[in-house]
Amino acid sequence: MKALFSTPGAPRSVDVREVDEPRPAPHEALIAVVAASLNRGELALLPSRPDWRPGQDVAGTVVAAAADGSGPPPGTRVIAVVDQAGWAERVAAPTTRLAVLPERVSFSAAATLGVAGLTALRGLRLGGSLLGAHVLVTGASGGVGHFAVQLAHVAGAHVTAVVGRPERASKVRELGADRVVQETEDLEPRFDLVMEGVGGPSLERSLHALNRNGVVVLYGRVSDQSARVALPDFRGRPARIQAFFIYQTDVETFGADLAFLAGLLERGQIEAEVGLEVSWRDLDRGITALRDREVHGKVVLRID
Ligand SMILES: NC(=O)c1ccc[n+]([C@@H]2O[C@H](COP(=O)([O-])OP(=O)(O)OC[C@H]3O[C@@H](n4cnc5c(N)ncnc54)[C@H](OP(=O)(O)O)[C@@H]3O)[C@@H](O)[C@H]2O)c1
Structure with a gap:
């Protein structure tokens, strides 16, 4: 063969x-x-x-x-x-x-x-029940991201999707995103869960967008950039970063x-x-x- x-x-x-x-x-x-x-x-x-x-x-x-x-x-x-x-x-x-x-x-x-669907599904599960939760999906137009947007929506979450280019917004909205933002837009600290696959400045932004008990599910670093994260980023809130590897599930x-x-x-x-x-x-x-x-x-x- x-x-x-x-x-x-x-x-x-x-x-x-x-x-x-x-x-x-x-x-x-x-x-x-x-x-x-x-x-x-x-x-x-x-x-x-x-x-x-x-x-x-x-x-x-x-x-x-x-x-x-x-x-x-x-x-x-x-x-x-x-x-x-x-x-x-x-x-x-x-x-x-x-x-x-x-x-x-x-x-x-x-x-x-x-791999993409399982990563989105199992990553989102780390947030527990998503009914009424605020979920942020970075790299939302990508392989994992577009499943994460849809599954979070199906699970009853309010979904905010981050896209790199404005022309990608309409499709992501069609898939169930309630709000679509660009990579540079400021985000208020309200998210219960972030599906983070981009890394670098995106990870830094995701961390600051968490609410008090939120979690960043860190599954990728497609930007190939490193993030600067320090203890003060968690001041006043026990938010966390959870590493995710599909083959370790x-x-x-x-x-x-x-x-x-x-x-x-x-x-x-x-x-x-x-x-x-x-x-x-x-x-x-x-x-x-x-x-x-x-x-x-x-x-x-x-x-x-
Ligand atoms: N830990 C695990 O088990 C696991 C499982 C699956 C994937 N991953 C990793 O997760 C990451 C995403 O995977 P994927 O399959 O969703 O990838 P993908 O289909 O290529 O999607 C990547 C997304 O990230 C966005 N992006 C933002 N900055 C980027 C940059 N500098 N370069 C390229 N894309 C950028 C792209 O947005 P635009 O629309 O603006 O291009 C695109 O929507 C990868 O690093 C992959 O290796 C890990």
Whole structure:
């Protein structure tokens, strides 16, 4: 079968090559991949990992059920999150990390859900009940951000979204943001939870925007900038910063949460924002667009 490899330093940053078929463990199903998505983490690692096989978010059809009897039978449409090697014609995925895809949800839409959807969902959960809460989402037009806006809205929060460019505001408002602000606008200290994926000055601003008991869920640093944070920033309020890494949450329940997210998509309670869809053979176009901030939402790869 064919699989995608990283080729740092070469004219194209990836290459599709022939490899052996995956050999699934007893608890893994074999999936024929139809669509996948590109995450910022992969974008960051591709230039430094020669001959690496990337790919975490996959959507496709089960071609061989798990030998231990867990998971769905062959022919079932599924989504899954794997550690790597998902950008391939076939991949083995633990059945605890996959979910059956509702008929009405396309492979392309489903491929956006993995790392981005789980990060938004599990990050927001750190704020407890969001009914009536004030939630701030930085990087709101990005992969994680646009799910965070929608999920916080569905959960009953009053959502403020931060966007880098005014032209991104209307879509974010459509997705459920009650208010959209620019990166430079002042914010009053009223937020119970901030989903913070930008870092640097954005993190500093997020911290000052917390209310007395608020929490910044710090999951990313897409700006590549460092923040200056000191004890006086917390004077008079026990607000906190909570670090978040999706793979340090319970990976055994990824499947259950993916099923929940796919159900929301099916019922139209959230939507998948496919900002760009390209063939996996044209991944460099996706890499350039994501790196240059031309994508609203996610880059989806067709494994064709
Ligand atoms: N900890 C974890 O488990 C975890 C999980 C997923 C992602 N992450 C990390 O979280 C961050 C966001 O991920 P993502 O998938 O949402 O990324 P993304 O799709 O590229 O979105 C990034 C967003 O940040 C905004 N942004 C603001 N300043 C930026 C800058 N200097 N450069 C690029 N974008 C900037 C962009 O806004 P514009 O609309 O203005 O371009 C965009 O909306 C990344 O650092 C990623 O590695 C971590």
